[in-house]
Amino acid sequence: MNYQEPSIEIKNVVASGDLKQQLDLETILKFSQGAAYRPQEFPGIIYRLRKPRTSVLIFNSGKIICTGAKSEKDAKKAIIKIVEEFKRNGLLILNQPKIEVQNIVATGDLSGRIDLEKTAFILKRTIYEPDQFPALIYRMEKPEVSALLFASGKIVCAGAKNEKEVKLAIIFLSENLEKEGAISHENLIPENSKLLKPQLIHA
Template identity: 45%
Template sequence: MDTGVEGLPKPEVKIENIVATVILENQLDLNLIETKIQDVDYNPDQFPGLVYRLESPRVTVLIFKSGKMVITGAKSINQLIHVVKKLLKAFADQGIPISGKPQIQIQNIVASANLKVYIDLEKAALEFENSLYEPEQFPGLIYRMDEPRVVMLIFSSGKMVITGAKMENEVYDAVKKVARKLKEADAIIGIAE
């Protein structure tokens, strides 16, 4: 996806973490899963769910008796879907009953970006509505974008953290939009090498 803005270097964008919930139509026997599936931790006195850590891809799945699961660590939607399929196949191979089709909901996508420019955060703060910049408290500008609905931490180095996206393309749209807005606000003070 093209995230560039004319006259500026093409930014680097990387999805760091996708948090999603998966809802199954049936309840799960966590004791059975613990005995049948490797790499799980289940200590109901400490935590009501079972913790399943996959090495490849490196993700963690919290599995609850209700049939709800929380997946963290995926780097793309495709990887997330692969994890769900891999998990359901492992359940099926071990005779753990699953009924219906799982519902997957993206809760949050966290990404990083580098615009490869230096930014005057004071000037950006004056131009960006819904922003907060208090350098004595935090070195970055906090910008709450309405469309797409994300929160961005923007640093003078041109690096950013984007959170709150529900789809990967929202991350790329937000980066392009903020780069354009910084250029229009004349808040870009140089190209980073």
Template identity: 35%
Template sequence: MAGFEIANVAGTITYQQELDLSALAETFRQRPEINSVTYEPDENHWLQVWFAPNDTYVSFYRSGKCSIVGATSPKQFDELVERVNALMRELLEFDYEPTAKINNIVATAELDSLASLETIAIGLGLEQTEYEPEQFPALIHRYKGSVLLVFSSGKIVCTGAAEMKQVSSVIDDITEQIEAITIE
């Protein structure tokens, strides 16, 4: 199995009611577990909140959805969901369990050796692979519902997976495929 690091876990929480963002902003500004609050309705239609201790970003929308970005593991994402839900239970009156879901895990990996990106693009198959160095410095490969960026430095970025098993499988597979192409 190829080693990888999680760079970001992003997801959503859905509350079954409209949110008063102005009132939430005022309340959040008084809370010690929140580092920063930005609400500028003339510029953005969402409330931006950074939760302590690691400044994980949560955006709240009037529709009742909120997005979480910046968790470094599914466990940290789940912990933040619990913290946000506990806070929202204090502020809103609801007796349902809000829906929380991881939408995207971004992971990085490193390859030791690498053939040219042109050779890799051909080897992986041009149906799922794009490489236009004049447009973007990495090879873009779509595989098993994920998008992989392969840089000439050997760095791989995997995005689009919603589960750790998928991240692991995709990175293992692409590493094996690229190593086979590099050896040829």
């Protein structure tokens, strides 16, 4: 069977920005529809945006954290949108935030079953204890990400700082496991199935 590039789906992008100034959360709450602030439970405002669909955390220190984005672009767009809303409602914003991606969680499908015992010997920096957890844990050095590999061929990748790192990590695993014969493609859907087509999905 010809090599199939794995499908990759971004599940969550976490990004942060820092305005480097104090924010009055009570004032922000007055003009922020869809926002919640319960300081006895959580020290920041939780603001749920519809477009892009994300949750944004706003702290009085000026730090802003976006979670739930499906792409780097959407995560950055959400933080910028919040800052622009501050300005429109009369808040004096002294600095544009430097936005940085902190973590990307993605899934991959290698379109075949993975021999996890064999994989544990092929790859360095792995933990595989099937009696305690069904997946093999792999800590990659370059890019610096962690991956959970399941016998079904599914991969969960975390720790990437950009989408390029996600793709590099999952394709590296796919190509190396194929080369070492650690992936079986028996009893799979035929090659012309949509499930086997290479793709980078932003849901």
